[in-house]
Amino acid sequence: MVGGGPGAGIAETHRTAMRLDDRYVMMAGVFSRDPEKSLTAARKLRIPEGRVYRDYAAMAEAESGRKDNRIDAVVIVTQTASHYEIARKFLKAGINVICDKPLCLKLVEAKELAALVEKNGLIFCLTHNYSGYAMVRQAARMVRNGELGRVKVVQAEHASGWASKLVEREAIPQAVWRTDPEVLGDASVLYDLGTHAHQLSRFVTGLEVTEVAAEMNQIVEGRAIKDNANLLLRFSNGARGTLWASMAAIGNEHGLRIRVYGDRGSLAWHHEDPHYLRYCPIDGAPQILAQGADWLSSDAKRWTRVGLGHPEGFFEAFANLYTEVADALLAKADGKAYAKTDLSFPDATDGARGVAFVESAMRSYEKGGGWTKVELV
Amino acid sequence: MVGGGPGAGIAETHRTAMRLDDRYVMMAGVFSRDPEKSLTAARKLRIPEGRVYRDYAAMAEAESGRKDNRIDAVVIVTQTASHYEIARKFLKAGINVICDKPLCLKLVEAKELAALVEKNGLIFCLTHNYSGYAMVRQAARMVRNGELGRVKVVQAEHASGWASKLVEREAIPQAVWRTDPEVLGDASVLYDLGTHAHQLSRFVTGLEVTEVAAEMNQIVEGRAIKDNANLLLRFSNGARGTLWASMAAIGNEHGLRIRVYGDRGSLAWHHEDPHYLRYCPIDGAPQILAQGADWLSSDAKRWTRVGLGHPEGFFEAFANLYTEVADALLAKADGKAYAKTDLSFPDATDGARGVAFVESAMRSYEKGGGWTKVELV
């Protein structure tokens, strides 16, 4: 693991996800730029001192050179701005990568990473964790099975209320860097939340967003950046839709949701109740599909641990990605090709498409609105 | 009443709304262009033969000339295309008007009607019935009271599933004219449904939509017009939002809903459960406000007939407008000025703004998207 020292919230989520299905052992890492802090964190995680490195470059070099007991993959949980250089280093060293999202902040860098993955035949997982939910898999399968007919309208939202106040003035690190005009700037809400809604739209529908028209504004006065974005979307099959990303939508909790309307049916999923999927066929009553039910697809069943009425949540969905990657890593270790399916975990290409999407949305907004193409990396 | 003969669904809704609070007696009318059908309808409604007219012009003339027992107002429930000329005739004859929505199909005509109302000092009610719901009044009052702080984001939808199939091929009159390219054309979904969402946004927030960027597409293949529209909105106070109008959103029932986010709180209302309002203050848990509760505003209480847990619905909301108009008509008959308040029933100006909104949205769409100003009539 690179990153994830004291106070790094998301790293603990990654570690919990790793533990949940008992498929990972953490063996090496750089947990902080401060060697003392790094060592302290490592001890707590029962990692031998000899495999705590002074920086990511040293780790990449040393681990790639090991004869045995080499790490199968590195987990990158640093701030977004450093993803590119760290991921590149490990990919060049021939080490598989699991990287927190978003992939990076420039499309040109994203493309380079995707190309490296391809060239070196490596496994790269971008932990767009919402793609791991059983009922998101169910939704994706139903769309691909044609149960909605042709997809015509997609309404996606990641409108959270987490920053409804000026939390950046409370010295909460995540709030400070996410609202810093020098770090992510106005694009922050799109990188942080918009990419989740974008990925969810793509994962569920199997379509690409090809054009975007964007508008932004500010909810919390005194904030240094825009904190709200409304987008119109055009999809690769001609479908249309909207995407709303916000960090200050009071009362919305986490606020990730998607509704997909085809010409034969519709689906709705809401992260606040992730074990349900509302499905409505054109010729019948709306149905409440619940995780664990007998009649779900194998894609949903594969990621259900207990059964009907035993809610699984955020950690389980995160763990689903990790477990899926573990299967891929083992297959690769056995010399088998890792077969990416239509519903596999998100990878570097998915990440690059997210970056392309944000860049295009920002261009649209900055030029005063209007349709802007999104490059399909 | 003008219109409302056999098969005219909305006319029966108007008549039910009139009866509900026992504030109206129907005394005259033209119920069909066919004199026989008109007379038959009149008999069923117990209207004396002498006050069944051959056409609206004859009715306007005769009724305006009566010395006693003259109608207090005419109700216009014909197809949209004829609203303008009928309303103009009655307004010129000095007769108050209650008119089904939308007001008409051209902004220039809408302005003329609004000016006539003003000049002749008449009462004009456009039956945007959703403004009549007790909990919509509650929402509007809470926004005006500042309970949401400054309004920042408005998400409005009237995405119905009523025309998810090619219902126009089943010879249902409402489906035929609403999908006829020669009648309303691609603007149909905006005139029919979009104006409801537009009016609801204005009524709840007290803001005007000043600019719009529009995109349309088609859900049901084989249909002669577009049946789906996604719009970005800019509001008069700088708020932003979206409006989704659709006639083919499978599984959405009627699909009218609004969410308003301020910098101090948020509100959500959904027509499918109209007796509830979800309110979330910035510093507390979301609350479920229910019609009939003690702590609601007098604006909500005025329009609540029974009380908590006794749901009122579509007809009651419609009746609320009629009863409010009855009060205004009586006041006027008593020589008192009719005092329009900040939450009064929608009038000709509201109607004109709806027409301006649709015209601007269509211009935006037809030019390939991009922000387009909406004239504030």
Add this chain to the structure above:
Amino acid sequence: MVGGGPGAGIAETHRTAMRLDDRYVMMAGVFSRDPEKSLTAARKLRIPEGRVYRDYAAMAEAESGRKDNRIDAVVIVTQTASHYEIARKFLKAGINVICDKPLCLKLVEAKELAALVEKNGLIFCLTHNYSGYAMVRQAARMVRNGELGRVKVVQAEHASGWASKLVEREAIPQAVWRTDPEVLGDASVLYDLGTHAHQLSRFVTGLEVTEVAAEMNQIVEGRAIKDNANLLLRFSNGARGTLWASMAAIGNEHGLRIRVYGDRGSLAWHHEDPHYLRYCPIDGAPQILAQGADWLSSDAKRWTRVGLGHPEGFFEAFANLYTEVADALLAKADGKAYAKTDLSFPDATDGARGVAFVESAMRSYEKGGGWTKVELV
């Protein structure tokens, strides 16, 4: 109408229900024991002075003797305690009766009324208004169609929060008599609310409650009676269940709901959202059936005025009973037999069963619990 002078809330509901579908004209009445008040009320209702009577007996006599323009039925909306004598008088005079619930306060009287109805071939409607909801009819039809298999468990509640405070001390008439130990006593909560849940159970399942075991307690301290009752039920087909009646369940709004479980499926209906029915077949996902949907039974469609997504509520359900009775009255006036079907409006026998149910529950409670038979009148 007998009763329904100033301040009589339920009478206005009856009158609204009569008006809604325009099937009734009110022609005569006694609106108060105070002749002045009665006359004032009658004038407001546009009833000719000659048909305002000094008391119910005079009304029954005079109306039964009229040669023409005689009333088709009398509506009794007095307090429960006087229902018996008033209803008896009209029934003996050969006049059809529409009576507010509960029927009366003694089983022996209830039986006499039911027998009189039968003997005189009259129409008697007890306005158990919840049986009038379209989706309650849908539920009843689905059970009778076998869509739930054999009914095994019934969970019924009418646990309202209306008297969560000592409202009887606020001089609200309905609160005063309903908590008066001399009027209804501890049985009040069962007569007022329990009979609704009992009738709903019978109407939906087509089963009878044959045994009851009851427990009561008091929620609001200082109240003169018990205000909460929990009952175990045994049904005629061997099904089991519970019934909860309360007048002080904080936060429950009106609190009428029913859940029916068979061995092939289940149904749930909640008065707070009366246009929905949750249906779950044994082999599929739960479905949300909405009033107005294409796939509902004709029993539901008959009582739907507008359509999907246009909520109908309390008044419409009440009006449904009135309109159904109007059909029966017209049939009878035409000399046709009034054919009671399996889903017709509640009548005197239904009322008598409600009284028998309350009496048995009170006997069980007063003897310290344990199963007590309910007489099937």
Add this chain to the structure above:
Amino acid sequence: MVGGGPGAGIAETHRTAMRLDDRYVMMAGVFSRDPEKSLTAARKLRIPEGRVYRDYAAMAEAESGRKDNRIDAVVIVTQTASHYEIARKFLKAGINVICDKPLCLKLVEAKELAALVEKNGLIFCLTHNYSGYAMVRQAARMVRNGELGRVKVVQAEHASGWASKLVEREAIPQAVWRTDPEVLGDASVLYDLGTHAHQLSRFVTGLEVTEVAAEMNQIVEGRAIKDNANLLLRFSNGARGTLWASMAAIGNEHGLRIRVYGDRGSLAWHHEDPHYLRYCPIDGAPQILAQGADWLSSDAKRWTRVGLGHPEGFFEAFANLYTEVADALLAKADGKAYAKTDLSFPDATDGARGVAFVESAMRSYEKGGGWTKVELV
């Protein structure tokens, strides 16, 4: 761990719960009566061969005799019938116990276990996992804080649909033993599900069930036992309520829920959406309290890993108990007294009260209903 070999579903849940917060290392065990199977399971769990025992007695003896690296506690996940003897053995050997629920099948045995825990000063956790949910803790704290006033009515349900079909004929082991008249008999539904609802009622309200009146019936014909129970409850403070336990309530998913009504407010919690709590104060609107919100009690916050809108579910609640026990074990290892608080994890006394409850309910049912006292162990 004792038990938890191949196919033992609940054991995997225990192990996942142990791993989630990284507070446990599994070091010894007997995973099956078949030594081969036990060894295979142990290897998969990376447990050294020397600490895989031939039976629980050998394990208790050997582990209690170890000088160092001794197990801190044993986890018992065998079938209910063997809990008593296994737990007794370890308790007598001075080893702390974590035991799956229900505690055992006879009150006399339950008392003995509770007494042994007390006498030997040991930690005993009965994994009534629903007591581990953050929002259940919140509910319990609010009741104890008096936010509901005096508790008056408790409505508890654990009405699952898991055995709505004759699943026992499909050779599913859990279904076979749970419907075997020789194992748990008619009491099965009460032991398996009823004790959860009973414990939840006690944990949330802080009250004891002192009397019960029970009725049972059968939903699935052909089953060898009763599968449905409806109970009336009397609580130690005079409150009343009901408890519904079922294994065949079609459409109910897991079906665990509780509603508590006091004279100042009410609370409702439903396991299907465990991150929400509906709270209604007597003088305000119902509120939706969500896990992770700022205004929750420290009892809820202590068991929240991520925050608002990031649902935690079944495993997290289970893990909460394990982590709480880990704290107690560490305190004890440090020679500190383990301080049981009013909201600590369920223990042997809680388990004994569950057994007493089931025995009393069965006595009530078998004697034909009527109130039966529940011994407060």
